[in-house]
Amino acid sequence: xxxxxxxxxxxxxKSAIIIVFFVIFVALAIYFISxxxxxxxxxxxxxxxxxGLSLIISGLMSLVGYYYSDKIVLxxxxxxxxxxxxxxxxxxxxxxxxxxxxxxxxxxYVIEDSAPNAFATxxxxxxxxxxxxxxxxxxxxxxxxxxxxxxxxxxxxNYDSRLMSVVAVLVGTVALLGDWxxxxxWLGGRDNSDREGNQLGVIMLIVGIIFAILSPIVAQLIQLxxxxxxxxxxxxxxxxxxRQPSGLISALQKISSDTEPLEAANKATAHxxxxxxxxxxxxxxxxxxxxxxNTHPPxxxxxxxxxxxx
Amino acid sequence: xxxxxxxxxxxxxxxFWVFSTYNFFVGSKARIKAAVxxxxxxxxxxxxxxxxxxxxxxxxxxxxxxxxxxxxxxRKSIESAIKSQDVQKMADAGSKVASLLPDIKLVxxxxxxxxxxxxxxxxxDELRDTSDKIMYARRLxxxxxxxxxxxxxxxxxxFIASMFKFAELPGLITPQEGEHVExxxxxTKTPKISL
Numbered sequence: 144x145x146x147x148x149x150x151x152x153x154x155x156x157k158s159a160i161i162i163v164f165f166v167i168f169v170a171l172a173i174y175f176i177s178x179x180x181x182x183x184x185x186x187x188x189x190x191x192x193x194x195g196l197s198l199i200i201s202g203l204m205s206l207v208g209y210y211y212s213d214k215i216v217l218x219x220x221x222x223x224x225x226x227x228x229x230x231x232x233x234x235x236x237x238x239x240x241x242x243x244x245x246x247x248x249x250x251x252y253v254i255e256d257s258a259p260n261a262f263a264t265x266x267x268x269x270x271x272x273x274x275x276x277x278x279x280x281x282x283x284x285x286x287x288x289x290x291x292x293x294x295x296x297x298x299x300x301n302y303d304s305r306l307m308s309v310v311a312v313l314v315g316t317v318a319l320l321g322d323w324x325x326x327x328x329w330l331g332g333r334d335n336s337d338r339e340g341n342q343l344g345v346i347m348l349i350v351g352i353i354f355a356i357l358s359p360i361v362a363q364l365i366q367l368x369x370x371x372x373x374x375x376x377x378x379x380x381x382x383x384x385x386r387q388p389s390g391l392i393s394a395l396q397k398i399s400s401d402t403e404p405l406e407a408a409n410k411a412t413a414h415x416x417x418x419x420x421x422x423x424x425x426x427x428x429x430x431x432x433x434x435x436x437n438t439h440p441p442x443x444x445x446x447x448x449x450x451x452x453x
Numbered sequence: 454x455x456x457x458x459x460x461x462x463x464x465x466x467x468x469f470w471v472f473s474t475y476n477f478f479v480g481s482k483a484r485i486k487a488a489v490x491x492x493x494x495x496x497x498x499x500x501x502x503x504x505x506x507x508x509x510x511x512x513x514x515x516x517x518x519x520x521x522x523x524x525x526x527x528r529k530s531i532e533s534a535i536k537s538q539d540v541q542k543m544a545d546a547g548s549k550v551a552s553l554l555p556d557i558k559l560v561x562x563x564x565x566x567x568x569x570x571x572x573x574x575x576x577x578d579e580l581r582d583t584s585d586k587i588m589y590a591r592r593l594x595x596x597x598x599x600x601x602x603x604x605x606x607x608x609x610x611x612f613i614a615s616m617f618k619f620a621e622l623p624g625l626i627t628p629q630e631g632e633h634v635e636x637x638x639x640x641t642k643t644p645k646i647s648l
Binding site: 148231232235238239240242243244245285383384386 | 484491495578581582585589590593597
C-alpha cells in the first residue's frame with residue numbers, strides 16, 4: 144500500500160536519478176571520445192570542435208521532430224480531429240481530466256484502427272495532442288478511458304516529449320561522435336610516428352575507441368530506462384488525477400491482451416503509445432535482459448505498481 | 454578573492470531560492486482562486502444545461518414528472534450557490550446532481566422502452582459528464598491547496614512562509630467529525646449481493 148502522493152514523488156526521484164546518471168555518462172563519453180579525437184588529429188581544439196559539430200547536427204535532427212512532432216505523428220498515423228458529438232466519451236473525459244490537472248485541454252485526435260491504443264505528443268501543454276484509436280474508444284468503458292487519458296495527460300504535464308527529445312539529442316551526439324571516431328580510423332588518419340612514446344596518448348586513444356564502440360549502446364539503454372521510468376510516473380500521475388487505479392489496471396489488461404496489431408504504428412512512433420504496439424512477440428521473453436530494450440515496462444509490472452496504490 | 458566569489462554565488466543562489474519560493478506561494482494562491490472560480494464556472498454550465506436536457510427529454514419521460522421536479526430543484530440550489538460565491542455551497546450543490554443519477558437509472562430499469570431510447574442515454578451521459586466536471590474542478594482545488602499547505606510547513610520553504618505570513622488555506626471545507634469519518638460495525642462486513 145503506497146500513498147499516491149508518495150508514489151508520484153518516488154517515481155520523480157527515481158527518474159531524476161537516472162537522468163543525472165545519463166548526463167554524467169554522456170559527459171564522460173563525449174570527453175573520452177573527443178580526447179581520442181584530439182590525440183588522433185594531433186591538436187586539442189579539434190576535439191571540442193567536433194563535439195560542437197555533432198551536437199549541432201544531432202540537435203537539428205531532433206529540433207524538427209521537437210517542433211513538429213504533433214503534426215508529423217498525426218500525418219503518419221492518419222488521424223482525424225475528435226468531435227464532441229461523435230466521440231462523446233473521449234472528448235468529455237479529456238475535458239474533465241484537463242480541469243483536474245489544471246492544464247489546457249489538449250487537441251484530440253482519433254485514429255481509425257480497431258487495435259486499442261493511445262498516445263500523447265507535443266512540445267508543451269499548449270501544443271499538446273492526445274490521440275486514441277477507435278478500438279480503444281469502443282472497447283473501454285468510461286472509467287478505463289479516464290485511466291488512459293489520465294496517463295497521457297500526465298505525460299503532457301511532466302513534459303515527457305521535451306525530456307525525451309533532449310535525451311535523444313544527447314544519444315545522437317554520442318552516436319555520431321563514436322561513429323566518426325571509428326570511421327576516421329578506417330580512413331587511416333595521419334602518421335603516428337611522431338607521437339611514439341606518448342603512452343598517455345595511446346591509452347586515451349584506446350579508451351576513446353572503447354567508448355566510441357560501447358557508449359552509443361549504453362546511452363540508448365539508459366534512454367530506454369528513462370522512458371520506462373516515465374511510464375511508471377505517468378501511471379501514478381493518472382491515478383493521482385482519477386483516484387481509481389482499477390480503471391487504468393483493467394484498461395492496461397484490455398489493451399495488452401488484445402492481439403490485433405496496430406497498423407498505424409511504426410518503430411519511430413512506438414515509444415509514444417500507452418502500451419507498446421508491437422506486443423505478442425516479446426511476451427514469452429519477459430526476462431530482465433529483453434526488458435532492457437523496451438520503451439515500456441512490462442504490463443504485469445505496471446499493474447503490480449498500480450495495485451499497490453489501490 | 455575566491456572566497457568573495459563563493460559568497461557572491463551563494464548569495465545569488467539563496468536570493469533566487471527565496472524569490473522562487475515566494476513566487477510559488479503567491480502563484481499557488483492565485484491558482485487556487487482560479488480553481489474555485491472554475492467550480493463556479495462548471496456549476497453555471499450545469500444549470501444552463503439542465504433546462505435544455507429537460508426540454509429535450511420531457512416527451513419521453515411524461516409519466517416521470519417527479520424526476521423533473523427534482524432536476525428543477527437541483528438547478529435552483531446551484532444558482533443560489535453561484536450567487537453566494539461560497540466554495541462549500543458550490544461543492545454541495547454539485548454533488549446533488551450526482552445523487553439524482555440512481556433515481557433516473559431506476560426509472561430506466563423499470564421501463565425497457567425508455568432504457569433503449571437514445572435521448573435518455575444521452576441525458577444520462579450528459580448528467581454524468583456534468584457532475585464529473587464539477588468533481589474534477591473540486592479535485593483541482595484539493596490538490597493545489599494540498600501542495601500549498603505541504604510546502605508551507607516543510608523545511609526550508611516554511612521559513613519563507615512564516616516570514617511573509619502565508620496562512621494555511623482550507624481547500625474544500627469538510628467537517629472533521631461526523632458520519633463520514635466513522636465506520637460502523639455493520640459497514641465492516643463484506644456486503645453480500647443477492648440477485
